[in-house]
Amino acid sequence: IxxxxxxxxxxxxxxxxxxxxxxxxxxxxxxxxxxxxxGNAEGDEFAPDLVGRWTQSVHAAIDHLExxxxxxxxxxxxxxxxxxxxxxxxxxRDDIAGLVALAPVVRGRAYLRELTMLGETGAAxxxxxxxxxxxxxxxESAGFVMTxxxxxxxxxxxxxxxxxxxxxxxxxxxxxxxxxxxxxxATLERLGADVTRARWSGYAxxxxxxxxxxxxxxxxGGVLGQLQAWQDAxxx
Numbered sequence: 001i002x003x004x005x006x007x008x009x010x011x012x013x014x015x016x017x018x019x020x021x022x023x024x025x026x027x028x029x030x031x032x033x034x035x036x037x038x039g040n041a042e043g044d045e046f047a048p049d050l051v052g053r054w055t056q057s058v059h060a061a062i063d064h065l066e067x068x069x070x071x072x073x074x075x076x077x078x079x080x081x082x083x084x085x086x087x088x089x090x091x092x093r094d095d096i097a098g099l100v101a102l103a104p105v106v107r108g109r110a111y112l113r114e115l116t117m118l119g120e121t122g123a124a125x126x127x128x129x130x131x132x133x134x135x136x137x138x139x140e141s142a143g144f145v146m147t148x149x150x151x152x153x154x155x156x157x158x159x160x161x162x163x164x165x166x167x168x169x170x171x172x173x174x175x176x177x178x179x180x181x182x183x184x185x186a187t188l189e190r191l192g193a194d195v196t197r198a199r200w201s202g203y204a205x206x207x208x209x210x211x212x213x214x215x216x217x218x219x220x221g222g223v224l225g226q227l228q229a230w231q232d233a234x235x236x
């Protein structure tokens with residue numbers, strides 16, 4: 001389970017814990033982890049090549065889960081930036097049976113604009129003066145900091161430009177409060193992935209202020225249902 005970044009991770013924490021517990025109760029081994037420099041993981045936000053380190057954290061989590069369970073294939077579930085990082089890691093492996101992307105970040109540059117806007121509307125303004133969220137200083141968004149180098153690395157990523165599918169089957173869970181562009185699903189289908197798009201209720205509640213979050217039972221049930229369907233079809 002690949003977390004979103006920053007304040008979104010704080011908001012989604014409770015819901016992703018419930019998701020992991022529900023998966024485990026359904027007989028699906030689940031692993032939650034922190035990226036390098038985030039949460040309880042070693043390092044900080046000023047480390048070089050942080051996007052690469054985050055992607056390596058996904059690899060390390062996959063390897064640990066396989067060692068702990070004896071499994072040889074896994075599914076990745078990523079939320080927002082976590083979906084982008086899960087995709088990057090999956091493109092470097094051959095043991096990813098499925099990818100679940102919940103409200104995925106597809107274009108790093110657009111995501112940085114969102115972070116900058118959040119920083120400018122919050123209690124603490126963004127430090128970056130930013131075109132596209134990448135300025136000469138730091139990007140501060142809702143109390144979380146990103147360096148210019150990290151922002152630039154993210155800005156260079158556009159998942160619409162990948163040349164192979166990250167997994168043979170992909171579930172894209174779209175936000176229920178905003179329309180989703182069709183370009184990334186179209187890219188995945190063109191590359192040969194079996195793509196399912198779903199829009200279950202609960203995203204806004206999951207990403208609300210941490211004291212007011214509501215666990216998205218419809219999303220959790222829908223995701224587990226899709227995993228079970230893949231399993232029943234012999235895909236997992």
